[in-house]
Amino acid sequence: MIRKLLLGLTVIAVIIQATPEQPSTDIEDDAVMHPRRTRPTRNPLISEAEFESDYWINQAQATLRAKRARELNKNVAKNVIMFLGDGLSIGTLKAARVWLGQQRGEDGEATKLAMEEFPYAGLSKTYCLDAQTADSACSATAYLAGVKTNDGAIGVNGKSVNCNTNLDVSNHVFSIAKWSQDVGKKTGIVTTTRVTHASPAGKFKAILH
Numbered sequence: 263m264i265r266k267l268l269l270g271l272t273v274i275a276v277i278i279q280a281t282p283e284q285p286s287t288d289i290e291d292d293a294v295m296h297p298r299r300t301r302p303t304r305n306p307l308i309s310e311a312e313f314e315s316d317y318w319i320n321q322a323q324a325t326l327r328a329k330r331a332r333e334l335n336k337n338v339a340k341n342v343i344m345f346l347g348d349g350l351s352i353g354t355l356k357a358a359r360v361w362l363g364q365q366r367g368e369d370g371e372a373t374k375l376a377m378e379e380f381p382y383a384g385l386s387k388t389y390c391l392d393a394q395t396a397d398s399a400c401s402a403t404a405y406l407a408g409v410k411t412n413d414g415a416i417g418v419n420g421k422s423v424n425c426n427t428n429l430d431v432s433n434h435v436f437s438i439a440k441w442s443q444d445v446g447k448k449t450g451i452v453t454t455t456r457v458t459h460a461s462p463a464g465k466f467k468a469i470l471h
Contacts, residue, residue, distance in 0.1 A: 307369040332381060342438075345377070346405075348398060348461050391420045402464025406437035416463050437464055 311317045347354070355375065363373030388401035393413040396404075403411045403418070411420050422433045439449040453462040 305369065307367075342442075344438075346461060398460035399464070402461050403435065403437075406439070406464045407435040409435045411435075416460060 355378075359373050359375055359378070360370030362375065363370030366373070386405055388396050388404040389410070390396045390400040390413040391410050393400075397413050399414050399416045400411045403409060403416055407417065409419050411418055412423065415422055417435060417437075418428055418433045419435055422428045422430070427433055442449050451457060451462050453459070455462065457463065
């Protein structure tokens with residue numbers, strides 16, 4: 263029994279000794295996990311100046327000076343044009359910006375879309391009351407009427423959950439088109455899709471009234 267045990271240990275020792283030790287360094291491990299760190303590639307569209315801290319600091323200071331120097335527009339707007347890109351999230355804007363820049367042979371990330379040159383910008387949260395991912399119906403109601411509602415609902419508040427509650431006029435909400443019409447202004451829609459699609463339908467509902 264003891265002889266068999268010693269023989270088994272000898273075999274194990276031989277196998278371990280015969281297996282060559284694989285040297286491992288932090289650099290090699292890093293190369294496997296992060297290959298780009300050991301083989302950096304340089305974007306030819308990036309200028310030498312962009313590798314210096316002063317480039318970005320000076321650019322930020324110039325932007326701040328331009329913003330502070332802009333005279334506040336206190337005039338009353340005569341007309342309002344609302345542009346809506348369905349699904350136009352921040353991620354979509356970035357993708358469009360990068361694509362446009364690359365098509366021009368520029369560094370895509372640094373390119374600016376026309377709308378990004380506007381002096382003022384803002385964000386709105388257009389979620390549904392009963393869903394984390396908004397559809398075009400409830401989001402159209404949110405940004406046109408200022409009222410959050412349920413998924414798939416247009417021109418009604420969150421109390422409307424079926425045909426009967428939809429007929430209740432007290433649950434109806436109206437868009438900026440209706441508000442404009444009430445003060446004698448003309449309204450209209452230009453769309454690349456049908457007016458019965460959820461996004462333009464949120465405004466079209468006001469015109470029907």
